[in-house]
Amino acid sequence: MDPVGLLFYLVAFLIAGGIYAILCLALNVQWGYGGLFNAGIAGFFAVGAYTSALLTAAPAQTHLGGYELPVPIGILASALTAGITGWAVAKICIRLKSDYLAMASIGIAEILRMVIVNEDWLTNGSLGITNVPRPFDGLLQGRDADILYLVVVWLIVGLVYLICNRLYDSPWGRTLRAVRDNEDAARAVGKDVDSFRLQTFVIGAAIMGVAGALSAHYFRFLSPEATEPLLITFLTWVMLMAGGSGNNKGAIIGALAVWGIWSMTEILTNRLPAEFATRSSYIRMLLIGLLLQFVLQRYRSGLIPERSPPGIAFDKDHDKTHG
Amino acid sequence: MMEFINFYLIPGLALGSIYALGAIGISMIFGILRFAHFAHGDVMTLGAYGTLTAVWLSGLHPLLALPVGIVLAVAAVLLADKIFYKPLRDLPTIYTVIASFGVALIFRSLIQLIWGSQNQVFIRGVQKPLVLFDMIRVSALHLEAIAIIVIAAVALHYFLTRTKTGRSMRAVSDNPELARVAGLDTEKVVRSTWIIGGSLAAIAGVLAGLDTNIQPNLGWNLILPMFAATILGGIGKPMGALLGGMVIGLIEELSAYPWITDEPLINPGYKSATAFLIMVILLIFRPQGLLKGRLL
Amino acid sequence: MSALLVIDGLTAGYGGLPIIDNINLIVAPSEIVLIIGPNGAGKSTAIKSVFALTSIISGSIRFGDREITGIATQKLVPMGIAAVPQSRNIFPSLTVRENLDIGTYAAPPHDRAEVEERVLTLFPDLKQKLDQPAGELSGGQRQMVTLGRALMSEPRLLLLDEPTAGLSPAYLERIFDLILDIRKAGVTILMVEQNARQALSIADRAYVLVNGRNFASDTGANLLASDEIRRSFLGGTRPS
Secondary structure, eight states: OOHHHHHHHHHHHHHHHHHHHHHHHHHIIIIIITOOOOSOHHHHHHHHHHHHHHHHSOOOTTSSOOOOOOHHHHHHHHHHHHHHHHHHHHHHHTTSOHHHHHHHHHHHHHHHHHHHHHOHHHHOGGGOBOOOOOTTBTTBOHHHHHHHHHHHHHHHHHHHHHHHHHHHHSHHHHHHHHHHHOHHHHHHTTOOHHHHHHHHHHHHHHHHHHHHHHHHHHHTOBOGGGGOHIIIIIHHHHHHHHHOTTOHHHHHHHHHHHHHHHHHHHHHHHTSOHHHHTTHHHHHHHHHHHHHHHHHHHOTTOSSOOSSOGGGTSOHHHHSOOO | OHHHIIIIIHHHHHHHHHHHHHHHHHHHHHHHHOSOOTTHHHHHHHHHHHHHHHHHHHOOOHHHHHHHHHHHHHHHHHHHIIIIIGGGTTSOTHHHHHHHHHHHHHHHHHHHHHHOSSOBOSSOSOOOOEEETTTEEEOHHHHHHHHHHHHHHHHHHHHHHHSHHHHHHHHHHHOHHHHHHTTOOHHHHHHHHHHHHHHHHHHHHHHHHHHSOBOTTTTGGGHHHHHHHHHHHOTTOHHHHHHHHHHHHHHHHHTTSOSSSSSOSSOGGGHHHHHHHHHHHHHHHOTTTTTTOOOO | OOOSEEEEEEEEEETTEEEEEEEEEEEOTTOEEEEEOSTTSSHHHHHHHHTTOSEEEEEEEEETTEEOTTOOHHHHHHHTEEEEOSSSOSOTTSBHHHHHHHTTTSSOOSOHHHHHHHHHHHOGGGGGGTTSBGGGSOHHHHHHHHHHHHHTTOOSEEEEEOTTTTOOHHHHHHHHHHHHHHHHTTOEEEEEOSSHHHHHHHOSEEEEEETTEEEEEEEHHHHHHOHHHHHHHSOSSOOO
16 A cells, blocks of 8 residues: 555544544543433434534535535534533433433434434435535645644544543532532532533533534535444444543543554455455454453453542442332 | 224234333343343344244244244343353443443344345245234234234233242342342342343244344344333333333334324334333333333 | 350451451350440441351351351351341332242242241231232331241241331330240341340340440340440430
């Protein structure tokens, strides 16, 4: 492979890696900070993607929107809509145990998919939305534009990282972790546990929406396939578990590491003879599934553990039923 | 009226049977192992594919080849429990839930590797409906599904109330600490849970495969209505899950009936959303479900 | 007369943290032995250790001539030890009869019907309620259910963790009378009690634990009569 080809493969790799890093940082806010289990990441991702795409694309008969708004507006709007969706989901489940939140969040992601596919007056259904612009469109062409986009993505990664770190170290963050570690004690000192959890979920959902928007703008095209739960929800979970839940550096490193493994296996299986190559994606799925189990059993705190180890984070007895 | 019975009521009961069979297992696992088993749908799929292979090899009718699918499904869950779930038993249950997502993916990818991802069918060609009393036209499959769930209901009730293992399961579900103190063999109870849950899931998978076709996402696509059925019935109440499954299946099919106008009440593309809607309503107003199951 | 239960130099607690330290305790057959002491003294931990519900750091526990330190709870019931935990001690959605039945699973009796008859004779209140879910019963009745469940395994040794906790005064008396009846039926009893004064009046011997250690041990009568014990642990006034 020639060096230029390799370079641009790397650019594509890092752009996707950056988007996944944002997803992991978002999930870290929900899970690492707040102990909330979100199994519907793909749903918030989709809401953000479609919001931004519809607002910024050129007008078209096939779908709603097409207001050609500037990309930054699209991205902000995506955070807003995804955040509101997160609010709705969390409001229903926040007082109930995590298993319920898992079901509800999967459900919402499924419903959103159904809406996207069925309501083609809104989204053009499976055919997708074309002409999704990039920021600084027209400034650069072709591969240079990709490098520019890479910079944009990682600037946003940096921004999100800084915001998340500030949240972690703030009084809000400390209270949140106290709630996560021992809910009863936090309630006893008068903290509004439900409200904190709700805020956590909303913030995470909003950031996931931004990731979705960035994905749409990168491909300049958006269809329901881009929000496939396997790639978005599942992979992000594996990344966060592997990298270090409760830890922002770990979130980014986990994203890049697992994305690296994923891409590596793609390269390897592409070199296999044809009849194995079709099975390659299944082999990859299998490996990632096994990787998750391995991480769960051996490296729950991930490559980079939280400063205060999450091992004693959960009050185990709280998890049992009472009364 | 006949149209209502033939095209909405009976299919609703049949669909409900499939949901019920899956939901019973999920409810038991919830009650005894205390986690949401997200891989349950894929256990159904395994049962379907195992039966399919037996059908290919033997030429038997799928319902007769079912034992093979059951053996495969049960072996798979017992193995998954031993390798993936058991090591996490002492941790907060959310980790086991995450593991079950992984197991779901592992099962699905193995299925795709072994059998491929194309659609398969149990029986080729269109099945002629049975005609009863000159009025009721039903597919034999739907009748079989309803018959199976009736038998399952009776057998399950007997098992839970009259047998030692069944009562032990209810005891562990009620109060696992006391069950331990009372000397009950909790590992045996866990094994029984997986065996029963896996078997019922395999049956549900074969029925679902007969109803539509067999493809790797067969069970995963049904996980949401089955969880809704479990919550509706009350977590840890298998009979409730059975009831919940029937209700959800009925509502789903009946929702497409033109109740008010000539159009289906709900766009058929959203049929499966009705289950989710019911679940959301339950979570807001009555999370303990119909039979007052455990609130997690 | 050889002891039925011997706890020797036991240090135990939870998660590696010791709550009791070097505890010694002996129970002879047909005795009622009591453990009392202030809150946090480790009374519950001591009794739970016999039943393998704590982590044992050092020391040993013998039942008859068998070393049972750390043996899994499930194996202890067939050996003849039954326990009644302090709280959440019934299966609420199971009927009273089913609750009692559970007691026979780990240690099946020779004549199940006969054992059930004996237990119901001890607890006649339950005869009317056999088909009711145990969760619907009052606190005192639930206590009877759980005691009955324990007795269905025909134990030689019965461990009771605060059997009168949360009960109305009426049931308090009855429970203590019942314990005497159970002893009459040939069961040895080791119990922890917060209602120390009343418990001492039925106990043969008692151990006083303070801060996880042995503090005193004597017959029930002597401890009741002792000024020091009364002042520190029994609320000061002379027993009537």
